[in-house]
Amino acid sequence: MSTNAVSIAPANSAREDRLRELMALYPEPDWRAYAADRAWLAEQQNARALDAHVGRVVAAYEQRVVAVGDDYTDLLIELSERFGVHPGRIVVVGIE
Amino acid sequence: MPRIELTAHEPYVPLRVTDASGALLLLPRYKFLCWVRLPGRAVTYDAIIDTGSPFTLVPEAIWTHFRPGSDFEELPYQAGYPVPQGQTAGWNFRFRMARLLQPLVLFDVNTQLSRDRVIVQLVEGNPPSTFRSNAPPRVVMGLWGGALEGTNVRVETDATTGRLAGAIEW
Numbered sequence: 392m393s394t395n396a397v398s399i400a401p402a403n404s405a406r407e408d409r410l411r412e413l414m415a416l417y418p419e420p421d422w423r424a425y426a427a428d429r430a431w432l433a434e435q436q437n438a439r440a441l442d443a444h445v446g447r448v449v450a451a452y453e454q455r456v457v458a459v460g461d462d463y464t465d466l467l468i469e470l471s472e473r474f475g476v477h478p479g480r481i482v483v484v485g486i487e
Numbered sequence: 488m489p490r491i492e493l494t495a496h497e498p499y500v501p502l503r504v505t506d507a508s509g510a511l512l513l514l515p516r517y518k519f520l521c522w523v524r525l526p527g528r529a530v531t532y533d534a535i536i537d538t539g540s541p542f543t544l545v546p547e548a549i550w551t552h553f554r555p556g557s558d559f560e561e562l563p564y565q566a567g568y569p570v571p572q573g574q575t576a577g578w579n580f581r582f583r584m585a586r587l588l589q590p591l592v593l594f595d596v597n598t599q600l601s602r603d604r605v606i607v608q609l610v611e612g613n614p615p616s617t618f619r620s621n622a623p624p625r626v627v628m629g630l631w632g633g634a635l636e637g638t639n640v641r642v643e644t645d646a647t648t649g650r651l652a653g654a655i656e657w
Contacts, residue, residue, distance in 0.1 A: 420529065447619060
């Protein structure tokens, strides 16, 4: 490893542990369904429908906004538990 | 020809300028986004196509989930080599190089493009962000390293909507 190497700090927080549990619990998500939701959310961004949430994270699932928050990991956990799906199925993006 | 549609993202309102006749022109500020899966955990990240970036750039908030040895192998600098800094708009960063040992997958609603053994920059830190949240930064899909080689990046204006449209074709 070079002297300039970046240390790799594994994420050990309880939230990261919970996220890993949920990822192990559910089958990996359907990438087409994810892409459809992500494209839908991008359309909402382009239509300026999410401007009230600039700086925050917005979550979409099945082509509707299902949550707005300030923490990416918290939303993945909350919505994975609410909908009973792999966290990777939930679209959560920061709004700029 | 297989293709992945890029999403023309307009996060900002258009610039308002006038031409010599005084007519108002609205200048859109597009970015082309795509969706990418990387090793480490089964979540998708936003990526931006940037052929002005020499390499594909993975911010620390994302690669911190990679497992050394199974997800990537470091490509250490040669002994004595003066380690360069990377630079992008508004941000200087340190980085190291690595080869991904699991596929990098770009996709849209219909198509996936899976690339093996892509060489990337693992960047120390994350780009400046206006997010108050801890939303992951974007991956920058750069020119060399195996992610985009062998593809054509198409940029055109949609005849119906007048909006910019983009795709990666191969």
